[in-house]
Amino acid sequence: MGESSSAALPELFAPKVMAVVGASNRPGSVGGSLFRNILRSGYRGVVYPVNPSWTSVSGVRCYPTLGALPEVPELAVLIIPAPAVVPAVEELGRLGTRGVVVISSGFREVGPTGAALEFELAETARRHGMTLVGPNCFGLFTTDPEVSLNATFSETLPASGGIGLVSQSGALGAGILEYGAAERVGFSRFVSVGNRAGVDENALIASLHADPRTRVIILYLESLADGRKFLEAAHAVTEEKPILVIKSGRTAAGEQAARSHTGSLARSNRDHLYDALFEQAGVIRAGTLGELFRAAKIFASGIRTSGPRLAILTNSGGPGIIAADAAARTGLELPALPERLRGPVAASLPPIASVANPLDMTAGADPSHYRSVLGLLLGDEGFDAVLVITTPTGTVSARAVAEAIAAARRGSTKAVVGCLFGLTDLSEEMAYLEGAGVPAFTFPEEAVEALGLLARFRSWQQRPRTEVRRFAVDRDAVRATLTSARTEGTLILPEFAARGVLSAYGLPFPRFERARSVEEAVRSAGSIGYPVVLKVASPDISHKTEVGGVAAGLQDAAELRSAWERMRKSLAARAPSARLDGFEVEAEVAGGKELLVGMQRDPDFGPVLVFGLGGIYVEVLRDVTFRLAPIRTRSARRMIESIRSFPLLAGVRGEPPSDLAAVEEAIERVSQFAVDFPEVQELDINPLIVRPQGLGVAAVDARIVLAPLSP
């Protein structure tokens, strides 16, 4: 079996033979309803009930043991008590079964004993090379007509369609499906991953990527199985298919709830890391379930847009204005109606119509107006998408307008979205429109926001592709420094060492010299050039400023001498027992802006890069961004551009723009460093001074913290 077909997980989504272990005739039992659901879904393979208590289940011959089955099931669904699960999986593995779905609960979610059982379950499946779903899950289904399998215990399932859903919460998944059924939203596949002892969202998005029936992937997640793998897996998928995610537990309150729900580790609110991760992976994060459904609807329809230029066609001003407001919010453009269209459009319309964008045909518009003007808009190269709005006028029916829209759209590949304002989304008119390939929304803003997501996905797909740059660095020198620090049991590198390490990775520090006497210092300053900064060098002093150990802005030898004298006295008074390694005379970096560039190693996400403007911007206004390392050049640039105070770097009030290319490179070099040395726990360059374009950056202070050695 090749790599790509194994990624597709045919054992889950196209089994020819199945067993339901724990199938039953007992009323209200999960095993009973799941088995009945498989039969009722019109499964195209063969399914066997396994249960020593019954001769037949729902009229199908029941087998007392797995061994008694007439053939080996490709997939088995287990609804049996937790202690019986591992032996059953062991036996299935020996028989040659490829996939197993464990509905049963009683594992990690109930405590340490359950967790041990779950570990054993995962190991057993792994040893036999079986694909494991669950435990503690709701099952899976596929609407593929060649398979037609509902192996969940939900009777109400949505219609066939383009949405593939993976849910970490069984109940939430069931709710989404039930709502989807009520709202006529179609699904391709659904998997409830439960405790994720086997397959997780990363394996499943690869599988949904390979499934031609899935047009959009929806994930409900409370945590990521593996953040770094998710980045890679999702990044590959979003090259072709959109991924929408609801990541809950996003606030401290929600995370608290999520923790007690899944038993995940205690930690502070790290929601911004998820935002960074999704942004880097091209994944669209929905803020609410409502947003999720609307986004899923438009992506599942298959329509796509080639750009952000929107035309709005309406028969009333108000909803048109509301849509125009929403377009501005959503980042869509509303180009003026091109000159070439004005004549033909005006000729098609009543004289009081507003020949503009939004194009208000007024209440007198009839279906023929919709058809002809929409045709003109779709035929023009000036627009990428059209939103058509109709409001009740008493003189024209929504159905007739829907038919006109469908007729005008035929043959065009442009995105057309409808808003039949006044009708609910369950109306027959909306169903007609959607059947004709025109996603319809209740409110104008919802239609525009959905189109905005199409444009955003398009822009992601069209982004300039950049790579992770590798710079020539002196890795061996750093290795030596870190190893010797480790040997000495040092966790916080001395600043001198931190500077050496980062210099070896090409991060520029101002020129400096070590001096042991004031005469040496004056000589050094003469060769470095004034102004200079004088700093104490001591392994015992980590906050130099607090003990008077830094003097900046020294303009000449006299100032340097007097600063030396003051510093000596201050140190004698305020740090009398500190060992001194002498003093450093450093070129002063002037005319720049202070930045913070750093890295923090996260237990789930690995190295996380941090960027912001230094000082109060980071410390008080919390204006920082995060990305996962390794970082691509484009991501580094977007990181810089995404802070609120970015205008200060772009150049304002007659100031020259800062050297953004140098900042970008500094971030990328830190990224490379973070990836190369997993033993580095934290890194802070604060400040990194950026000077005007062409003049580069200079790191002024650096701090590197190593991870404690594992015991």
Place this chain on the structure above:
Amino acid sequence: MGESSSAALPELFAPKVMAVVGASNRPGSVGGSLFRNILRSGYRGVVYPVNPSWTSVSGVRCYPTLGALPEVPELAVLIIPAPAVVPAVEELGRLGTRGVVVISSGFREVGPTGAALEFELAETARRHGMTLVGPNCFGLFTTDPEVSLNATFSETLPASGGIGLVSQSGALGAGILEYGAAERVGFSRFVSVGNRAGVDENALIASLHADPRTRVIILYLESLADGRKFLEAAHAVTEEKPILVIKSGRTAAGEQAARSHTGSLARSNRDHLYDALFEQAGVIRAGTLGELFRAAKIFASGIRTSGPRLAILTNSGGPGIIAADAAARTGLELPALPERLRGPVAASLPPIASVANPLDMTAGADPSHYRSVLGLLLGDEGFDAVLVITTPTGTVSARAVAEAIAAARRGSTKAVVGCLFGLTDLSEEMAYLEGAGVPAFTFPEEAVEALGLLARFRSWQQRPRTEVRRFAVDRDAVRATLTSARTEGTLILPEFAARGVLSAYGLPFPRFERARSVEEAVRSAGSIGYPVVLKVASPDISHKTEVGGVAAGLQDAAELRSAWERMRKSLAARAPSARLDGFEVEAEVAGGKELLVGMQRDPDFGPVLVFGLGGIYVEVLRDVTFRLAPIRTRSARRMIESIRSFPLLAGVRGEPPSDLAAVEEAIERVSQFAVDFPEVQELDINPLIVRPQGLGVAAVDARIVLAPLSP
């Protein structure tokens, strides 16, 4: 007729006799459908059709002229060609008709001739003391069973309920009503205001305020008829009833050259002025129509909350976490489950339930669990509101849960909101729940956001009531200065005069003295105290720094003398022709933060106050807030607190907090000044230096611009 009953507009909402001028039997005519709608709505008064072309309309005796009517109509609805409208209104006025609704279009919306006609129409109605709705409108209705009037041309009307709707767009209003009908949302009254030649939203919110059947007022507005009156009218209403508004149509940013920061800020942030206005008036601005409907639903239900403390009761973890996230976003609190409840709750539930908040009863929960635990939560003083979520489990029906919720809620006055996840809002179960006084929402976030609005309205109603403070000021001195500037044709006051004017309003400037010679300057500095600032005083120099006309940080007489000499030379070289009024020696204000406090007079809103941190915060990061003058003390404080950089003023990193009371007072004094002198177009105090608590503020630079005299 008394003042209050006249505010209620009984001529529109409770007419005993009506005429429909232009009623007709012609199929498809507006006059025909409007007249039929009145009959079909079960109108409790008497309605007469008036039309010379028909003997009867819809079976009712038709009169050829107004004069032929057997009695005087209290209210007339006109659907006749625009030129015939004014004569008809004139005749109605003479007859003694009190109200008139002009459906006809052909007025301001078609150009100058129509605008003239509209002016005449408004004048005619005003002269006769008639209440005029329209022209160019969609009509009005009331579901009051004592009146039962549908005077619109829409056949599909929503049920009776607590929402009063005023719409500036007829089509949008019609769409809202039609959607409301489909979604079972009930309305009390609706008015389409059309071109607003007569009554506007301000008169109508007062009328809806007086209507006991209206529980929440919804406005759709594209502009305000009068921003200042709206503030007053709405502020009075929101003491008792919530107002929700959709304000669409952002004004394009004016290209008008900005004369000051305040001016350009106010102009480029026109939409923020609406935000400021709504905030000050206690009006809730909905971002989208979907938000509007959900907010209207919960307010119209009549439930209210006494605080922000929310309990979440659910039978599945996922939706509970989603709701918890939404609660944090919305500003609701999720207190831990009180110790006193733990025992009783645990005793009522299966052992695996999570006895916390969210309270996850797990999928095994049956209706009796819902009933008993909800009863416990409602009986506890630790919570102000409860959200109950149920997701499909296959073992319990949503209907049974809905009944349990309704039963537990009976007798409690606390807010209970439901989310029957998986069902559409048109489901019978949701209808049942809402019938039992429990608003139900499709998604958990929507339920939480709606509860958040209840809490927000409660907090508005419980806000500390502050007044507009009036300070003792020297108004006459300012009057004299402004009059003399006017007389001289000066529009931009000399800085000296601006300082004098603001000092007269109690805004503190640093002490300064005028000096004509260096010896005078040294004497002044001696009496003021060093450090000082030296500034040139000239009516011809507005940007002093650019010509070397400012020297700061002068520490002693020697530095003052040398600065004087440098300044003299620089002025001779860079401003040789400027008239000099001497120099100013000013106490230097140290140790504070720079603020901008200003005022810009807006054509629609009147005096708009502006506040922000000075320098880049205002200019680059656009971190400013706006409020309308006159301002109450609480609003001034909220203004200060609402900027993003507020933490810098509150005291961070060991810095003392700034003197916020002094800033508050400065804003209030500027407000008083702005109200007292309508001829002041713009005012900028930039910077206003605020020092640590107790040390006050000092205005360092001020600029006052007068409005040009009207020709």
